[in-house]
Amino acid sequence: MRDWLLYLVIAGALVFAVSSWWGVRRLKAKHTRSAVWEETHNxxxxxxKVAVVINPIKSRSAEARVLVESACLAAGWEAPRFFETTAEDPGFSQARAAVEYGADVVLVGGGDGTVRVVADVLAHTDIAMGLLPLGTGNLLARNVHLDIGNLHGCVEIALFGHQRFIDTARMTVENARTGQSADHAFLVIAGMGMDAEVVGDTNDGLKKAVGWLAYTEAGVRHLPGRRKKVSIALDDQPEQSRKIRSVLFANCGLIPGGIDFIPQAMIDDGMLDVVVMSPRSAIGWLAMYWKIVLKHKRNLPVMTYYRSGKIVIKCAEPMPTQVDGDPSGEATTVTVRVAPRSLLVRVREDAASEELPNGGGAAGKSGSSQTRNLP
Known part of the structure; x- marks a missing residue:
């Protein structure tokens, strides 16, 4: 029996890798949708005045610098001011310096971590953020429908494109055993449990070599494991008990591989989409994977969706957490809140005109912003 399960896990890993690669090419149309409601504005x-917070160790950072300088020169603008991140400071002081400089737009050249840090500083201001996707996942860029392979096009949008407000979110992690606590902003997806284990255990060398597919290898290694008992409260409702492997808090749901992980998630609807995953075995994980890839609408007992503006999760045993793909420490209490329309982002002019799932529109938005009670 044990050998049979082992073979099943190995087979599932192979299927995951192949279908993820295949999903980029074959499932793109099935999973393409707008992740925003509101229209853009000029x-x-x-x-x-243009400021650029850039991670100089990214492979295309020099190219990005040249493209931004050339575009500003051609427009007859003042030369852009560059602020380079360091290993000790991933962008906090650089973003603050850009604000003090008086920038009208702050371009971010780096991965998801750099984008998240700069967004934390720019949130609740009228300073726009432009995206130069230089990382592995480039999650926010995907969710506002930038062509992450076209750096020149991203520079043009960041400097001359339209803009819109999007939601941001914050996750407070507290560890009762160590007495430590921390507060983190995130833009796309935060999590607690197995997903955070995978993020923290992904091989950096492999990630540089094969990109986001590197998470597959770590994911397979962490599939075995026991469920842990937690209490979950949505929007200050009474706590209810669940046994989980992972909980995700999604501001939006498009992820690498051409996959729409959480089809109902919208980046500007003032709500978070919560996914509680509680598989007991490899069969449960495979069922969840195929539901996501093939967009099956049938409910799975091991995968439950909720919508809420505030979520509190408590557990007796510390569990790992992550924000936008960066480890954020172990916690016994996690509190997540959404900040509606708190960040101004440069986007394509037509990003909101793409067809919305299930008809979209104002009626769809009104119906989707309800909080579902835990069973």
Whole structure:
């Protein structure tokens, strides 16, 4: 029996890798949708002061610098001011310096971690953020429908494109055993449990070699494991008990591989989509994977969706957490809140005109922003 399960896990891993690769090419149409509700607007600026927070170790950082400088020169604007991140400071002081500089737009050249840090500083201001996707996942760029392979096009959008407000979220992690606590902003997906284990255990060398597929190898290694008992409270409702392997808090749901992980998640609807995953075995994981890839609408007992503006999860045993793919420490209490329309982002002019799932529109938004009670 044990050998049979082992073979099943190995087979599932192979299927995951192949279908993830295949999903980029074959499932793109099935999973393409708009992750935003509101229409874009033109910033209406004739001249702009441009600041760029950039991670200099990214392979295309020099190219990005040249493209930004050339575009500003061609527009007759003041030369852009560059602020380079360091290993000790991933962008906090650089983003603050860009704000103090008086920038009208702050371009972010780096991965998801750099974007998250700069967004934390720019949130609740009227300073727009432009995206230069130089990382592995580039999750926010995917969710606002930028072509992450076209760096020149991303520079043009960041400097001359339209813009819209999107939601941000914050996750507070507290560890009762160590007495430590921390507060983290995130833009796409945060999590607690197995997903955070995978994020923290992914091989950096493999990630550089094969990109986001590196998470597959770590994911297979962490499939075996026991469920842990937690209490979950949505929007200050009474706590209810669940046994889980992982909980995800999604501001939006498009992930690498051409997969729409959480089809109902929208980045500007003022809500978080919560996914509670509680598989007992490899069969449960495979069922969940195929539901996501093939977009089956049938409910799975091991995968439950909720919507809420605030979520509190407590557990007796510390569990790992992550924000937008970065480890954020172990916690016995996690509190997650959404901040509606708190960040201004440069996007394509037509990003909101793409067809919305299930008809979209204002009626769809009104119906989807209800909080579902835990069973």
């Amino acid at each position: 910033p209406g600026l004739v001249r702009q």
